[in-house]
Amino acid sequence: MLADLKSALASPRQSLQQVLNFALVLSTAFMLWKSLSVISNSPSPIVVVLSGSMEPAFQRGDLLFLWNRDAGTEVGEIVVYNVKGKDIPIVHRVVRKHVTVPVRDESGSTTPSSPKLLTKGDNNVADDTELYAKGQSYLDQEDLIGSVRGYIPAVGYVTIMLSEHPWMKTAMLGIMGVMVILQRE
C-alpha cells in the first residue's frame, strides 16, 4: 500500500485525474437522478415499497416509477404521499375524490380549490383517515409525491435489507475492503 502512495505522490497529475474521474462518475449519477426528478415533477421519482398494505399487487421490495405531471388525480390511481409533518411516504390507492365548492373571499373572486382525496391500501380494511395528520381528513393534490405508473418486481429488496439491517452495510464495506487489499497482492 505504501508503494502505491509513493507512486501517487510521484505523479500528482495522474492521481488528480483519477480523483476527477471518480467525482465525474458520482456527479453524473447524481445529475441523472435529479433530471429524472425534474422530468417527472416529483421529489422522489423512484420509490421502494416498504409495507405489505398493497398486497398482492405490490410486495415489499418492488420498485415503483412515479409521475407527477397530471393536473388532477382520478379515483383508482395508486399514489404516493407524505403525511403532513412526517417524512414517511405511503403508497395507497385513491378511493374517493370530492370536488369542493370554491371559496369566495372578500373581493368576490373565487380560488379554485383542489379536490379532496381519500386513500386506502388494498390490503387494509379501513381507509387512511387514521394515518393523516391530526385534524386532516382528506389529502390535497399538493400532498402527493406522485402517481404510480409502472413497476419492477423485487429489485428494491437490497435497499430494504440495507436499511433494516445496518450491520449488513458494515459487513459489505468490510468485504469490499478485504477484496481490494487482497486484489493488490
Place this chain on the structure above:
Amino acid sequence: MHSSLNRLQTTFGFFSTCAFTLAGIIAVLSLIPIPTPTSQPSAVIKPREVQVVKGRPHYYSAKREEYAHIRFDLDADLSPLFTWNTKQLFVYVTANYPAQKGNDQSESVIWDSIIPATATPWSWQSLKSTYFPDKKSLRVSKNKNKNKRGVESTTTALSKPGKINLKNQKPKYQITDPSGIMAQRQNVTLQVSWNVQPWVGALVWDNGYFGGRVGSWKNGRTGRSKSFDLPALKGSKPEAVKDPEGPRTPKAAEGKPITDI
C-alpha cells in the same frame, strides 16, 4: 485480469443487463395491441336499492354525517384483460355525482375486488404449494382435489377469471361527502372501472392513456349506469331539506338610497 472476482462481476453485469432488457421488452409488448385483441371487456351495472342513513365516521367522533348505502347488480366480462403479463386485475365500482355548481364530479368507490390471474404450473405460487405446502392446507384439502390455484379470489361466482356476476350486491363502503349531506343528491351514476397490474411494466387504467388500446369497452356495455337520485334520509320528514352547501358567511347588509341624486 481474469481473477474469479472479475469473472463474477462480468457475469453479474451481463445477467442484470439481460434481465432489464427482457423486462423492458415485456413491458413494451404488453402495451402495443399485437396480436389484435379478439374481444373487448364489457360491463352492465344497475343500482338496486339505495338508502341514506345517518352515521358516524368512527365510534368516538362527535359529528353525525349522512351515508349512502347503494346496492347494485353487476354483470361484467373482463376476461379479455387477462394477458400473459397480467398479475391481477383490480375492479372497482364508483358512485359519481356532480358538485353543487359546475360539472366537476365527486367520485367515491363503493365496492372493489382483486381478481388474481390463475397461477401457471411453473409459477412461484404453484411451485411453492407443491414443494412447500402449508401444513394447514394439507390437512383441510385431504378429501378435496388438490387445487392448483394458490390464492383465493374475492369475487363471488367466478367460473373463469374476469367474469363477474353479482346480484343485489351489498357495497363494501358506505359513502359520504365532506359537507355531510348525501340525502336527495341528484344525477348520481355508478361506474365500473378496472386497473390491470402487470408482472412487470406499466399499470393500465380503463380511463388512462393505454386503456383504450389495451381494452376499450364494448359498445353499449361501457359499465356506466343510468343516473338516479339519492332518496331522503331514512325516517326523516320529507320537507326537512338541509342547505346542501354547508355554512356560508352571511352577506353584508346592503343599503340602497331612497332617492337618486
